[in-house]
Amino acid sequence: MTAPQETRFCTNCATSLERISIDEDGGPKERLRCPACGWTHWNNPTPVLAAVIENDQGQVLLARNALWVEGMFGLITGFMEAGESPEEGICREVFEETGLRAMALRPMGAWEFLRMNQVLIAYHVRADGEVTLSPELVEYRWQSPAEVKCWPAGTGYALAQWVLEKGHQPRFDAFRPGQSPEPDPGKWPPRPWQADARFFDAPEL
Ligand SMILES: [Zn+2]
Numbered sequence: 001m002t003a004p005q006e007t008r009f010c011t012n013c014a015t016s017l018e019r020i021s022i023d024e025d026g027g028p029k030e031r032l033r034c035p036a037c038g039w040t041h042w043n044n045p046t047p048v049l050a051a052v053i054e055n056d057q058g059q060v061l062l063a064r065n066a067l068w069v070e071g072m073f074g075l076i077t078g079f080m081e082a083g084e085s086p087e088e089g090i091c092r093e094v095f096e097e098t099g100l101r102a103m104a105l106r107p108m109g110a111w112e113f114l115r116m117n118q119v120l121i122a123y124h125v126r127a128d129g130e131v132t133l134s135p136e137l138v139e140y141r142w143q144s145p146a147e148v149k150c151w152p153a154g155t156g157y158a159l160a161q162w163v164l165e166k167g168h169q170p171r172f173d174a175f176r177p178g179q180s181p182e183p184d185p186g187k188w189p190p191r192p193w194q195a196d197a198r199f200f201d202a203p204e205l
Contacts, residue, residue, distance in 0.1 A: 007041050010034035017041055045112070045119040047080040049090040050155045052108065052124045052162045053100065059142035060162060061098065061131070066138045072175065073141065075155045077120070090123045098140070099132030108161055111154030111187075122158035151175035152183040160188060 010017060015036040021028045022040075032041040053061040053076060062073035078093035080086060091102040108122040131140055145166035150156045152172055160170035160183070172188075174181040183189075 007032060007043070010037060010039045012039040013037045043117065045117050047086070048077055048113070048116075048118045048120050049080055049086060049093055050075045050077045050120050050122040050158060051090050051094050051102075051105075052122065052158055053094060053098070053127050054124065054162070055127065055142060057142070058166065059144050060148060060159065061100075061127075062141055062143060062148075063097070063133065063137045064139040066136055069176075073139075074151075074175075075122070075159060077155065080121075086121050087123070090121075090125065094125055094127060097134045097137060098127075100127035100129045102126070103128050108158045111157055113154045120154040120158070122155065124162060149173040150183075152180065152188070157183070157187055 008017060009015065013034060013036055015034050017032040018035050019030050020033040020035065021030040022033065023029075031043070033039065055061070061076065063076060064070075064073050068074075076094055076097045078089070078097065080089045081092075084092065086107075087105060090105065094100055094102050102125045104126045105123045108124050111120045111122070112118075113120055133140060145163045145168040148159060148163055148170075150160040150163065150170045150172050151174065153175060156172070156175065160172070163170040170188075172181050172183050
């Protein structure tokens with residue numbers, strides 16, 4: 001995935017956008033808006049679906065994108081398409097990227113990915129079949145919960161949650177060289193009161 005590109009023109013009338021402040025529900029807000037027709041560039045995050053794919057041996061599938069350096073492995077991810085539900089989208093992505101058929105799935109959570117202006121929606125997917133990678137992916141491996149190294153970013157927290165649910169203590173490492181290996185204390189570990197792991201602290205607004 002490449003970085004999001006800057007929007008400069010009105011998609012409605014092609015006038016150059018300007019930073020214009022308008023009163024919204026939360027008060028005055030400056031956004032890129034069209035001075036001619038009033039169109040607003042909301043810049044909402046793009047939904048990206050991610051899968052913690054588990055096989056019958058209790059291992060998780062990690063894959064390396066063709067654009068990533070050697071040794072960098074991540075979850076299967078893809079953009080949600082217009083006209084599909086998140087559940088349909090993740091099953092489609094799993095099949096397109098790996099050739100595996102999703103048999104059952106459950107939502108794990110949603111995480112922000114601010115640098116890319118994306119929101120990650122992660123699913124735990126039980127899948128069947130033989131792995132056939134799409135050209136986008138060059139390498140894959142199945143790892144047990146004890147072997148897995150998580151990383152301190154959206155998809156890494158979903159993976160850490162899976163490891164924890166499997167009864168292991170997640171270990172974190174940097175995703176890229178030079179990146180901090182430490183998880184964000186606001187996101188990991190889960191709070192002690194979370195005996196029910198589906199609940200978490202409400203964020204401060
Ligand atoms: Zn316009």
